Amino acid sequence: GLVMFRLFYRELTKEEFGFWALLWSVFGYGILLDFGFGFTAQKRVAELSARREWEQLSRVLSTIFFSYIGIAALLVLIGLTLSPYIIDLFEGISPENRGNFTLTLTLFFCGMGLAFPLGMFPEMLKGQQRISLANYTLLAGFLVSFVLVVLCVRNDWGLPVLLLITVGCSMVAEIACGIFALRAMPEVKI
Helix, strand or coil, rough: CCHHHHHHHHHCCHHHHHHHHHHHHHHHHHHHHCCHHHHHHHHHHHHHHHCHHHHHHHHHHHHHHHHHHHHHHHHHHHHHHHHHHHCCCCCCCHHHHHEEEHHHHHHHHHHHHHHHHHHHHHHHHHHHCCCCHHHHHHHHHHHHHHHHHHHHHCCCCCCCHHHHHHHHHHHHHHHHHHHHHHHCCCCCCC
C-alpha cells in the first residue's frame, strides 16, 4: 500500500489521484454491504462440513450467494445508469477528464458488482481451515495486480485500465478460491 500510494501520488495527475482516492474510499464503505454474510459463510462452512450436512450447507451458501447477486445487480444498475449524474455532483472536474472519469466510475460500480459475490469464496476456504491457501491465493492476485498496476501507471494506460487491472486480479484470485473450496466439498451445490 505504501509503495502504491507513492506511485499513484507521483504518476497520476492531481485530479486523477483525487478521483482514484475517492473511488477506493467508496469501496471501503461498500464493504459494509457484506452485512456479515462473509463471516456467516465461514462459520457455517466450518460447522456444517464437520457434521457433513451438505444439503443444509448448500442452502446456506446459495442464500448468501444469491443475496450477494441482488446487491451486485444494484451496484451494476447504479453504475450503468447513474454514473454521469454522480460525476456531475463533483465540482472541479475538468472537461477533458469528465468522460474518462464517467467511464471509470461506471466500470468501478460494474466491477464491484461482478466481484461482490465472489468475496464469499475466500471465506469458504477459511471455514474449511484452509486459511493459508486463501491468503496465498489472494496474495498471488495482489502481486500480479501490483506488477500490472506499475506497468499501467508507468505507461499511462489510464484510469479505466487501472481499475480493470485491480478489480480483475482480485476477481481471478477469488474465483480460484472458489474452485479450491468447492472441490473440497463436491457435495455442496450453489
